[in-house]
Amino acid sequence: xxxxxxxxxxxxxxxxxxxxxxxxxxxxxxxxxxxxxxxxxxxxxxxxxxxxxxxxxxxxxxxxxxxxxxxxxxxxxxxxxxxxxxxxxxxx
Numbered sequence: 001x002x003x004x005x006x007x008x009x010x011x012x013x014x015x016x017x018x019x020x021x022x023x024x025x026x027x028x029x030x031x032x033x034x035x036x037x038x039x040x041x042x043x044x045x046x047x048x049x050x051x052x053x054x055x056x057x058x059x060x061x062x063x064x065x066x067x068x069x070x071x072x073x074x075x076x077x078x079x080x081x082x083x084x085x086x087x088x089x090x091x092x
Contacts, residue, residue, distance in 0.1 A: 004029030007074040009066060011057045012084030014038035021081045023048055030079065033070045035062075057084045 008025045012018040013034035022044060026032045032050035034041050035057060045052035051073065055062035070077055 003079060005031075006078035007031040007033070007070060007076055008079035008081065009033045009035065009070055009077055010081040010083060011035050013044060014041040018081070018083040019044050021083060022050060025079065025081075026050055031074050033066065033074075035066050036084070 003025055008022075008030045010018055010022040010025065010032060013022045014036035015038070018034070018036065022032050022034050026048040032045075032048065033053065034045050034050050035053040035055060037054070037056050039054055041054060042052040044050070051069075053062070053066045053069070055065070057063055057066075067077065
């Protein structure tokens with residue numbers, strides 16, 4: 001399967017697996033939109049030619065902005081990588 005020409009949103013993309021997913025999709029020719037609470041997601045976006053949105057996917061308004069901007073820019077969303085998550089310390 002090829003993702004060339006498709007549009008992907010990757011959440012939790014500032015580091016780790018999210019960044020790896022975003023890099024791979026961009027390398028395959030996908031239009032990539034990345035989002036994360038960490039402003040460093042903008043550095044990743046610049047490096048791979050993606051669009052960045054800084055915010056929390058637990059905030060429905062942020063999600064609406066990302067989805068609406070992505071559809072407006074690219075016409076559709078073909079791939080969604082739901083990578084954002086929260087790590088809670090034990091005993092919390």
